[in-house]
Amino acid sequence: MIGAGDAVVAFGKEAQALLAVLGRSLRMTFRMRFSDFVDQLGRVALSALPLVCIAALFAGMVIALNSSVQLTKYGQPELVADVVSVSLVTELAPVFTALLMSGKAGAGLASELGMVVLSGQAQAMRALSLDIDRELIAPRVWACVIGTMLLTIAAALFGLMGGMVLGSAKLGISPIHYMNRATFALDPIHFVLCIVKSIGFGVIIAAFGTRMGLRDKVDAGALGQHTMSAVVIASFVVLIADHVMTTFIYAVLGP
Amino acid sequence: MSTPAFRIRELAWRVSPDFALDIPSLDLPAKKTTVILGRSASGKSTLLSLLGRVEGSYFERPTALSGQVLLLLDGAPAPIDLLALSERDLLKQRLRGPTVGFVFQREGLFPGRDATENVTWPLMALGTPKAAAEVRARHALDAVGLGPDRQVATLSGGERKRLAIARAIALEPEVLLLDEPLTGLDPEALGGLRELLARLAAEGRTMVMVTHQREDVVALGDHLVFMDRGQVVLAGARAELGAELERFFAGQVPTLAPSGGPT
Numbered sequence: 001m002i003g004a005g006d007a008v009v010a011f012g013k014e015a016q017a018l019l020a021v022l023g024r025s026l027r028m029t030f031r032m033r034f035s036d037f038v039d040q041l042g043r044v045a046l047s048a049l050p051l052v053c054i055a056a057l058f059a060g061m062v063i064a065l066n067s068s069v070q071l072t073k074y075g076q077p078e079l080v081a082d083v084v085s086v087s088l089v090t091e092l093a094p095v096f097t098a099l100l101m102s103g104k105a106g107a108g109l110a111s112e113l114g115m116v117v118l119s120g121q122a123q124a125m126r127a128l129s130l131d132i133d134r135e136l137i138a139p140r141v142w143a144c145v146i147g148t149m150l151l152t153i154a155a156a157l158f159g160l161m162g163g164m165v166l167g168s169a170k171l172g173i174s175p176i177h178y179m180n181r182a183t184f185a186l187d188p189i190h191f192v193l194c195i196v197k198s199i200g201f202g203v204i205i206a207a208f209g210t211r212m213g214l215r216d217k218v219d220a221g222a223l224g225q226h227t228m229s230a231v232v233i234a235s236f237v238v239l240i241a242d243h244v245m246t247t248f249i250y251a252v253l254g255p
Numbered sequence: 256m257s258t259p260a261f262r263i264r265e266l267a268w269r270v271s272p273d274f275a276l277d278i279p280s281l282d283l284p285a286k287k288t289t290v291i292l293g294r295s296a297s298g299k300s301t302l303l304s305l306l307g308r309v310e311g312s313y314f315e316r317p318t319a320l321s322g323q324v325l326l327l328l329d330g331a332p333a334p335i336d337l338l339a340l341s342e343r344d345l346l347k348q349r350l351r352g353p354t355v356g357f358v359f360q361r362e363g364l365f366p367g368r369d370a371t372e373n374v375t376w377p378l379m380a381l382g383t384p385k386a387a388a389e390v391r392a393r394h395a396l397d398a399v400g401l402g403p404d405r406q407v408a409t410l411s412g413g414e415r416k417r418l419a420i421a422r423a424i425a426l427e428p429e430v431l432l433l434d435e436p437l438t439g440l441d442p443e444a445l446g447g448l449r450e451l452l453a454r455l456a457a458e459g460r461t462m463v464m465v466t467h468q469r470e471d472v473v474a475l476g477d478h479l480v481f482m483d484r485g486q487v488v489l490a491g492a493r494a495e496l497g498a499e500l501e502r503f504f505a506g507q508v509p510t511l512a513p514s515g516g517p518t
Contacts, residue, residue, distance in 0.1 A: 117313075119363065121362040121364070122363075123359065123363055124362070125363075126342070127359070128351065128380075128426070129346055129380070129381060131346050131348075132313055214312075
């Protein structure tokens with residue numbers, strides 16, 4: 001049975017390994033090949049763009065629909081644009097994109113790097129003086145972080161469009177009026193929340209995906225287990241970090 | 256023995272609860288081919304991984320590892336204490352690859368790249384211009400008899416071995432570590448590759464090889480190390496250990512005495 005002391009030591013080691021992933025990526029920021037980063041960005045972000053945009057469009061529509069039901073009760077259905085834009089930019093777009101990216105980029109990182117370890121490529125790279133930090137880790141981590149941020153911006157835009165479509169079709173709010181209200185409702189702090197949170201979530205997904213991928217593994221069962229752990233733990237941590245970061249940003253910049 | 260290339264002192268590594276490597280003293284000669292022999296799971300590949308500093312995992316250095324593995328290179332002012340170097344030190348000094356080459360039992364080929372790219376990637380990462388890297392790759396692939404455009408996914412077991420050898424020799428290492436490099440090859444390829452390894456040895460390269468094949472030992476071995484349960488049972492020049500070698504291939508593997516000390 002694992003004692004509390006062992007659990008603390010194991011937790012400390014994991015935290016150290018996660019920080020090591022981030023430290024190694026930071027150190028290699030200007031030493032990695034830019035083409036590797038662009039290649040990874042295409043694989044992580046561009047390939048997920050249609051999925052994120054369509055999902056965000058429908059999410060925007062459904063929030064608008066649900067909000068309009070409540071707001072109509074209070075006789076103010078035109079406020080739907082305010083509600084949709086603020087909740088999308090500050091909360092739904094970053095969290096929604098992060099959860100999708102955790103399943104796509106996080107699982108992709110863990111399984112791809114896991115195969116590198118399992119098939120002996122990592123050992124061969126070490127034997128050939130190929131820098132794993134520079135060749136594999138940094139381009140993937142940076143692509144995941146930047147990709148999550150860019151996709152979050154795309155998700156917010158498409159979510160706003162979804163709300164606008166529903167507002168126009170169901171509530172009879174003109175698109176121009178809807179967009180005016182939506183942009184008027186947004187303060188700079190909402191954009192800060194959106195960008196900072198998306199970067200934070202990207203870091204979390206990349207760190208867990210990379211760490212789980214590069215963990216020692218003996219067979220395909222361990223590869224599957226580590227990939228699943230990367231997705232589950234990153235999703236869980238994203239939701240907790242969402243609260244922590246929101247609280248922190250409001251505390252620093254004020255509501 | 257002539258000057259050693261590797262000098263191992265008080266090497267101890269508890270790899271797992273039921274296996275430990277324990278080598279108080281062992282020298283491996285320079286510019287000669289040492290063959291490490293023993294049963295499966297006797298610690299041959301583990302020892303080889305320490306000589307090439309590719310032991311353990313990328314993130315975590317083994318904790319229960321102690322002792323010295325000194326590498327003595329021609330022209331180097333002092334021996335290099337391999338175990339004292341971190342992953343980053345090893346990368347900075349470019350010891351692995353250009354100085355100490357390694358051919359793995361599981362080849363560790365890069366599947367998204369063709370045969371040429373498997374060879375040029377490390378060369379270019381070490382600063383060789385693309386055109387020069389491609390020329391060196393072509394020579395290395397010619398030497399092992401493999402086409403330059405072959406995709407890794409389409410290679411047979413024997414062809415994978417050939418590509419692994421080509422990738423290592425393209426960096427022209429002074430020391431070559433080979434873990435069962437000629438297992439699973441067809442007779443024609445086997446003869447050619449054995450000749451290639453003999454040629455590399457004749458150029459004055461230090462080679463350390465793990466093998467189970469008598470022909471490899473006869474064709475290449477100058478020095479023999481017999482291992483059992485993580486310890487060295489016997490070590491010496493092949494000329495002095497002819498009888499032990501014959502007994503080994505007759506199925507009488509040199510074994511540690513029950514007390515645990517070498518016999």
